Amino acid sequence: MNSMKLGLVGIGKIARDQHVPALARSIDFDLCAAASRHNRLEGVDHYPNVEEMLAARPELDAVSLCTPPDGRYEQAAAVLRAGKHLMLEKPPAATVSEIEALALMAAASGVTLCATWHSREAAEVDAARDWLAGKRIAAVRIRWKEDIRQWHPGQDWILAAGGFGVFDPGINALSIATQILPDPLVVTGAVLSVPTNRVSPIAASIALRTGDAPVAAEFDFLQTGQQSWDIEVDTDAGVLRLRDGGSRLELPDAAPLAGPNEEYARLYRRFAELVRAGESDVDLRPLQLVADAFLVGERRVVEPFDF
Known part of the structure; x- marks a missing residue:
């Protein structure tokens, strides 16, 4: 074709x-x-x-x-x-x-x-979803912490109204979590840290639930040194650790799995498949969770930020 x-x-x-x-x-x-x-x-x-x-x-x-x-x-x-x-x-x-x-x-x-949700196309996300299927989830911890100056240098729009702030990378974590967890995620509370000279948050803590299990998400745009894009899931079969934005998977009693970065190649293949099938794919769950965090979140003013 x-x-x-x-x-x-x-x-x-x-x-x-x-x-x-x-x-x-x-x-x-x-x-x-x-x-x-x-x-x-x-x-x-x-x-x-x-x-x-x-x-x-x-x-x-x-x-x-x-x-x-x-x-x-x-x-x-x-x-x-x-x-x-x-x-x-x-x-x-x-x-x-x-x-x-x-x-x-x-x-x-x-x-x-x-x-598109490019982080869902990370190498080990599908394997994490498959391993979690049928297991009882006890708790989930999400840590998505990166340096805004490294990944978004000079991009003032990201901290303006409509720019999402730290939820721009944080929504990647939520896109993975909604893909791999067997039960839906529900936001129960949030704290949004907004610099005095900005509109969107530069850090956020979100409390959620999936089934009867608590989920704690920590997003930070001021992480220097080693960056963190990790999700840990406590289950009745041990702890699953999905690291490096979904590209590395650690399972109980198994060697770590790590695949190549082909997220955007997979996105375009998926787009082509949808076009040829006459279908659309519009999953709103990650965006809805961000909207809910803004709805229920406590806004805390923090020190100003400049690039």
Whole structure:
């Protein structure tokens, strides 16, 4: 089957680090156009915004949006109105209501909408889910701590309204937890630490439950030195440890498992499968948990933060 012509919107760090290399190796998609206000990709036709890209390139089959969530709704709606299949970088939208509206729009237009959660595609997430199936969960601990200056240098938008703050990486942990745990997650409380000169939290502690088991999640954007992207699950068969963002799995009485980083290659393969099957994939659970944390969270003001 011929590859599909794809336009990439938003040429920032995540696009350059992950999307462009994955597309370069893809047999499903041909990256033939890009839209960005500030950046360009060498060898790819460039447009200042998604509307001009769509108008100039009607032959596009699909679009991948890598822009920040705030303001993405209008871009996504333009793509769907043009009848193009759409893939969304996480988080899929700034609000739950936005992505629900986009899902309805995609269905009405007869095109595929794929809301991606790249951390679910980490090498050992599926194996962790399979091992936990049928086991009794006693407790879960999530530690997602990284250095904002290393991973989001100078990106002020991430701490602005609609930028999600520490939930931008934290939602990756929630996307894995909702994938591997047998029972749904429910938020019971949260503490959100917001710098005096910012709007979104730079750290957060969230209390949740899954079944009758407590879940404690700690998110921190000020972690220096060794970074932590770990989930531990106490079960009646021992402790499961999923480390390094889902790429390393430690099980009781077994050698550790570790696979290669192919998250974005898997995302684009999944997107192609959905397009060819005429289906969409819009799982809102991680975004709903973040929204719930904001709803019930206690806001604490902390010292100012500057890059």
